[in-house]
Every structure is written in structure tokens, then in C-alpha cells.
Amino acid sequence: MSLNENQPSSNFIRQIVNNDLKQHKNNGRVITRFPPEPNGFLHIGHAKSICLNFGIAEEYNGSCNLRFDDTNPEKESIEFMEAIERDVSWLGFEWAKLASASDYFEQLYDYAIELINKGLAYVDSSSPEQIRHYRGTLTEPGRASPDRNRPIAENLDLFRRMRKGEFADGQYVLRAKIDMASPNINMRDPTLYRIRRVHHHRTGDAWCLYPMYDYTHCVSDALEGITHSLCTLEFEDHRPLYDWVLDNIDIDCHPQQIEFARLQLEYSIVSKRKLNQLVTEKHVTDWDDPRMPTLAGLRRAGYTSAAIRDFCERIGITKKDSWIEMAVLENCIREDLNHNAPRAMAVLRPLRVVIENYPNERVEYLELGNHPQRPELGSRKVEFAKVVLIEQDDFAQLPPPKFKRLIEGGEVRLRGAYVIRCDKVIQAEDGSIIELRCSYDPDTLGKNPEGRKVKGVIHWVSEQHSVPAVLRLYDRLFSHPNPDTLDNFLDALNPHSLEVLSDCRVESSLATAKPGSRFQFERTGYFCLDEEDTQPDKPVFNRTVTLRDSWEK
Ligand code: ATP
Numbered sequence: 160m161s162l163n164e165n166q167p168s169s170n171f172i173r174q175i176v177n178n179d180l181k182q183h184k185n186n187g188r189v190i191t192r193f194p195p196e197p198n199g200f201l202h203i204g205h206a207k208s209i210c211l212n213f214g215i216a217e218e219y220n221g222s223c224n225l226r227f228d229d230t231n232p233e234k235e236s237i238e239f240m241e242a243i244e245r246d247v248s249w250l251g252f253e254w255a256k257l258a259s260a261s262d263y264f265e266q267l268y269d270y271a272i273e274l275i276n277k278g279l280a281y282v283d284s285s286s287p288e289q290i291r292h293y294r295g296t297l298t299e300p301g302r303a304s305p306d307r308n309r310p311i312a313e314n315l316d317l318f319r320r321m322r323k324g325e326f327a328d329g330q331y332v333l334r335a336k337i338d339m340a341s342p343n344i345n346m347r348d349p350t351l352y353r354i355r356r357v358h359h360h361r362t363g364d365a366w367c368l369y370p371m372y373d374y375t376h377c378v379s380d381a382l383e384g385i386t387h388s389l390c391t392l393e394f395e396d397h398r399p400l401y402d403w404v405l406d407n408i409d410i411d412c413h414p415q416q417i418e419f420a421r422l423q424l425e426y427s428i429v430s431k432r433k434l435n436q437l438v439t440e441k442h443v444t445d446w447d448d449p450r451m452p453t454l455a456g457l458r459r460a461g462y463t464s465a466a467i468r469d470f471c472e473r474i475g476i477t478k479k480d481s482w483i484e485m486a487v488l489e490n491c492i493r494e495d496l497n498h499n500a501p502r503a504m505a506v507l508r509p510l511r512v513v514i515e516n517y518p519n520e521r522v523e524y525l526e527l528g529n530h531p532q533r534p535e536l537g538s539r540k541v542e543f544a545k546v547v548l549i550e551q552d553d554f555a556q557l558p559p560p561k562f563k564r565l566i567e568g569g570e571v572r573l574r575g576a577y578v579i580r581c582d583k584v585i586q587a588e589d590g591s592i593i594e595l596r597c598s599y600d601p602d603t604l605g606k607n608p609e610g611r612k613v614k615g616v617i618h619w620v621s622e623q624h625s626v627p628a629v630l631r632l633y634d635r636l637f638s639h640p641n642p643d644t645l646d647n648f649l650d651a652l653n654p655h656s657l658e659v660l661s662d663c664r665v666e667s668s669l670a671t672a673k674p675g676s677r678f679q680f681e682r683t684g685y686f687c688l689d690e691e692d693t694q695p696d697k698p699v700f701n702r703t704v705t706l707r708d709s710w711e712k
């Protein structure tokens with residue numbers, strides 16, 4: 160492995176492409192594809208592949224296709240296709256061609272006939288167990304099936320009748336005739352076709368014979384004129400088969416398969432099978448649950464597509480498996496939202512503050528900037544009145560050392576408004592605090608008080624003007640950094656991955672916010688207005704990420 164391949168940059172694939180272009184390979188064209196199986200929603204790992212495939216195409220003025228790799232009808236659906244199209248578009252990419260492997264079923268069948276005619280494929284009646292048994296192991300060569308030398312004419316006849324539906328599921332398979340002694344087990348006469356009576360979401364019941372992934376993929380690539388077929392490392396051992404198929408059929412394109420390392424993200428799962436299990440067993444609400452590492456989940460949590468593309472850029476492309484820290488992803492969205500999200504005030508757990516020396520009916524409309532560093536993002540009006548709400552934990556009766564917020568007899572600044580002093584704590588019989596009686600210093604709007612320092616600044620909303628809201632505090636779905644390495648990844652589920660706060664109050668300007676819009680709630684985190692669960696009079700905000708990394712050791 161060269162040094163380059165270890166560097167977190169896409170250099171090693173770019174280098175190959177550069178060399179190819181120098182030699183005027185593929186007539187100087189670069190055509191890639193992103194080939195998801197429509198058996199689930201796309202996750203952050205797919206984003207890496209999407210950014211690579213579409214990114215390389217863009218960079219070299221080429222094109223990239225979106226191709227559904229739909230050869231396992233039992234698990235695939237139109238719903239998943241639509242979700243995938245939505246997510247690729249959302250990430251900001253445009254495919255040159257939208258295709259499905261099932262578009263090529265007829266051509267794939269014809270190429271299989273060609274292989275049979277060349278004596279390079281045969282119909283085998285062995286059971287799956289027998290095939291597995293005969294295949295051998297890493298240390299032992301395989302053994303030939305008794306059907307391996309079936310005459311060509313008989314293979315042709317049986318294969319045609321397989322298509323017609325004359326045989327039961329599993330009664331026969333079509334296998335490539337390659338080398339039962341190959342050190343690469345993928346080359347020991349791999350199965351090309353199996354009989355399966357399953358309704359296909361695109362071809363319906365037209366077929367009961369479905370091609371296998373390895374056979375389908377290379378032919379589909381070649382039919383689309385793909386120049387560079389980028390895939391993850393687990394396909395490295397399949398490359399000889401990829402090449403074997405294309406070398407042995409009459410097709411005038413031979414894409415180059417290049418492997419790169421999958422994304423593995425700490426505290427997360429990037430396997431559609433396991434994500435599917437989380438959904439079907441209801442550990443999450445759905446594929447777009449904001450805790451899910453799916454693109455739909457990340458979007459719903461408030462991630463921007465720019466942050467995800469930035470993440471893919473930062474992690475780079477290598478040939479070596481490694482775990483990426485969750486903080487890398489979280490920092491991408493933090494940086495984006497820190498720069499772009501307007502500020503607003505929300506009180507998560509309200510505590511009533513009555514400002515006794517403030518005139519009863521007065522309301523002041525304070526003009527607060529939307530972003531401390533970016534005046535161009537404008538300002539909004541926030542009402543200030545006699546009764547305001549602050550966070551319960553911004554007041555302490557028994558303050559810990561260095562507590563800079565409100566204490567009895569102490570002062571604090573209300574962000575963008577006045578300095579208040581707590582004169583009296585009103586408590587219920589059980590000791591719980593009902594409200595604080597305070598007074599304000601009218602001389603402190605936008606300026607420091609005379610002769611004394613007030614260090615703390617806390618956020619607040621007007622009781623009368625603020626809007627009730629639900630805030631959903633999402634945290635990492637798993638509390639173990641590598642859930643995938645456990646016997647049961649479900650054991651690593653974080654029991655505190657969601658806390659719902661139903662009695663929050665947000666400033667009135669948020670009443671008209673557009674669903675999907677994102678904010679930094681002062682001092683509490685980044686939030687996104689949920690598009691699905693928000694009601695006209697009850698906004699629901701999802702926490703995208705905390706202001707700082709609280710998982711840091
Ligand atoms: P999963 O195990 O989640 O189902 P997959 O590889 O089976 O993943 P596909 O829909 O077949 O999912 O993947 C489409 C493309 O995305 C493939 O080229 C695959 O290599 C790539 N891909 C999938 N997961 C990752 C990942 N974690 N990192 C990078 N690329 C990935």
C-alpha cells in the first residue's frame with residue numbers, strides 16, 4: 160500500500176483517474192455511478208460513497224448515474240427508491256441517468272445464454288447446502304458438482320425452462336464455470352442465477368429467475384459505460400469475478416473497479432440491516448428518527464447537506480478501515496450552524512420571575528440582533544414585560560462555587576435586556592420554588608450598571624408573549640463507541656437518547672418560523688423546527704447538537 164492510500168484525502172482515486180486521463184483511457188471520459196440497493200434508507204456511510212462518486216464526476220466534467228441495485232426483490236420497495244432519490248437530491252447532487260439493474264434483466268439473461276453457449280456456465284441441481292459443502296474452504300480446494308460437465312445443449316434447455324417457471328424455487332441454479340480450486344472462493348463457480356418466485360417492485364411477476372449481485376453489477380456498469388466503478392473494500396475479493404464476467408461476454412466496455420474503505424462511525428451503526436431492525440423493533444420512531452444516522456434522520460435533526468458534504472470531505476477516502484469519531488460529524492454541523500443559524504431564546508424548564516418595580520402594563524419591544532458576528536442576518540423584536548421566565552437552573556438557592564447566575568440577593572443580566580436582582584424567593588410548602596420576586600435596574604439597558612460588576616448573563620422570555628413549545632433533546636443513539644463489535648448491538652442503545660420537554664417557552668418570533676428552519680437557542684443548543692410534528696400553536700423543536708461536545712472525555 161502506498162503512503163498516499165493512508166492519507167485522509169481522495170488522492171489515491173484521483174491519481175488513478177488522472178493517470179487514466181493522461182493516457183486518454185476511456186476517450187478521456189469519467190463516468191461513475193452510485194448503486195444503492197433499495198432495501199432501506201441511505202445512511203451517513205452512503206453519503207461518503209455519494210460524495211465520492213458524484214464528486215469525482217463533477218471534478219472531471221464527467222457524469223454520475225444513480226442506479227438501484229434491485230436483485231433481491233424480497234427486501235426492496237418503491238418507497239425505499241423514492242427515499243433514496245430524495246436523499247441524493249437533498250445532498251445536492253444530480254444524476255445523469257436514473258436506472259435500475261432490473262432495467263437490464265433481459266440483457267443479463269442474454270449474456271447468461273452467451274456464457275452457457277461458450278461452455279462457461281452450467282445449470283446445477285445441487286442444493287444450497289451441497290454447493291456450500293463442495294465449495295471447500297480457504298485451505299481446501301472445492302470439488303466439482305456432478306452437474307459441472309452437463310452438455311451445453313442441456314444447460315440451455317434447462318436455463319430457458321428455469322425462466323419459464325417450470326421448476327420449483329431452489330431446484331436449479333446457474334453457475335459460472337471458473338475454477339473450483341481457485342484460492343479465491345468467489346471464483347469457485349459462483350452462482351449467477353437463482354429461481355425465486357417473489358414479486359418484484361418494478362418487474363412484478365415477469366421473472367421468477369433473478370440474477371445475483373456479482374453478475375449483475377459488472378454487467379450493469381458496462382452497459383452504462385461506467386469508467387470507474389468505486390466500491391467498498393469488501394468487494395476487493397470480488398474484483399476477479401467482476402473482471403471475469405466482462406472478459407467473457409461480448410461487451411465493449413470494461414470499467415475499472417476501485418475499492419475504498421467504508422465509513423465506520425463511532426457511537427453509530429451503518430448497516431441497513433441493523434438500521435432496519437431498529438425501525439421494525441421500534442427502538443426508534445422510523446427511518447427518519449432524528450437519532451438515526453440516516454440522511455433522512457440527520458436532516459430531520461437539523462443537519463444541513465452542506466455539513467454532511469463537509470464531513471465527507473474531511474474524512475477523505477482511504478484504503479484502510481478506521482473508525483471516525485462522532486465528534487467529527489457533530490463539529491461539522493456545529494460550525495455550519497454557528498455561522499448560519501439565527502439566534503433565539505427558548506426556556507426549557509421555566510421559572511417565573513416577577514419584576515416588581517416594572518410597570519404592570521408596560522411592554523418594551525427590544526431589537527435583538529439575530530447573529531452576534533453577522534449583522535447582515537438582521538434583527539427581530541423581543542417583548543420584555545413584568546413577568547419573565549428563566550431557566551430553573553439559572554437560579555440557585557445553594558449556589559455551587561463560581562456560580563455566576565442568579566442567587567437570592569444577587570444580580571444577573573437578562574440577555575439583551577436589563578440587570579435584575581432577586582429580592583425574594585417564593586416557595587411552596589414542600590420547598591419547591593414557585594417564583595422569584597425581583598427588581599430591575601432601569602439604567603442597565605444596553606449598558607453596564609454604575610459602580611458594580613454583573614458577570615452573569617442568562618436567557619429569558621416574556622411569560623405573556625412567549626409561545627409554548629416542545630423541545631426534544633436528542634443524544635447519541637448508542638452509548639458504546641463501537642456497537643457493531645458487540646454480540647448484540649442493541650445492548651449498546653443509550654437509554655437517554657431522547658428527553659422530551661413539553662413545557663418549554665420560546666420567544667414569540669418563533670411562532671412564525673418555517674418548519675425545517677434552524678436556530679441556535681442561546682446557551683442551550685442548536686435546534687430545528689420539526690416539519691412533521693409541529694402544530695400551528697405548538698412548535699416542536701429537535702435538538703440537532705449541543706453547543707459544545709459534552710461527550711469529550
Ligand atoms: P448496508 O450494509 O448498509 O446495506 P450496502 O453496502 O449493502 O450497505 P448498498 O445499498 O449496497 O448498501 O450500498 C450502495 C453503495 O454505498 C455501495 O457502493 C456501497 O459500497 C456504498 N456504501 C455502503 N455503506 C457504506 C459505508 N459505510 N461507507 C462507504 N460507502 C458505503
Ligand code: MG
Pocket residue numbers: 196
Ligand atoms: Mg448491499
